[in-house]
Amino acid sequence: xxxxxxxxxxxxxxxxxxxxxxxxxxxxxxxxxxxxxxxxxxxxxxxxxxxxxxxxxxxxxxxxxxxxxxxxxxxxxxxxxxxxxxxxxxxxxxxxxxxxxxxxxxxxxxxxxxxxxxxxxxx
Numbered sequence: 001x002x003x004x005x006x007x008x009x010x011x012x013x014x015x016x017x018x019x020x021x022x023x024x025x026x027x028x029x030x031x032x033x034x035x036x037x038x039x040x041x042x043x044x045x046x047x048x049x050x051x052x053x054x055x056x057x058x059x060x061x062x063x064x065x066x067x068x069x070x071x072x073x074x075x076x077x078x079x080x081x082x083x084x085x086x087x088x089x090x091x092x093x094x095x096x097x098x099x100x101x102x103x104x105x106x107x108x109x110x111x112x113x114x115x116x117x118x119x120x121x122x123x
Contacts, residue, residue, distance in 0.1 A: 002026040002098050002112050004079075009094060009117030016086050016121070022079040022096030022114055029077040030054075033102035035110055036070060036081045038092035038119075048094070049081065050103030059103045064090075086121045093118050 008020040022034070035050035049070035050059045058070055069082040079096050094117050097110035 002029065002032060004096050004098065004112065004114035006094060006096050006114045006117040009119045011120045011122065012086055014087055014121055014123050017082070017084040018086060018119060019083070020081040020094055020096075020117060020119070022081075024077045024079065024098070029072075030074040032098040032100065032112075033104075033109075034070075034072055034079045035097045035099065035103060035105075035107075036079075037095045037097060037107060037110075038090075039095070039116075040089075040092040043092075045095070045107060047105035047107065050105065051079070052103050057103055059105060061105065083119075086119075088121045088123045091119060091121050 003026050004022050004024050006022050036048040037045050039045040047061050051070045067085045071080045096114045098112040099110040
């Protein structure tokens, strides 16, 4: 089992950048495929990005492709999401998730979830 804690959320203006982190503990972080998901008020949780255990493969939702970058540091047991050119529609709670196969966009492939961090983008 792996436990994750997200950080780095906050209130920013449209066009700004923000970096999220997800610190993992428990079973070896390097064994897991990692993903970022988000849930806006009144909407279902949606896929944002995912990365393979060795960083060789990444997967992005079309709505964030070219603006967001997912990365990981297995030595630090940490997952990152660098977000740029933020838009008001990026406002959501952002969750990191861990799974054993991927990197897929379907949340059913992820077994472990963090508590989330709020990102609010003002216009």
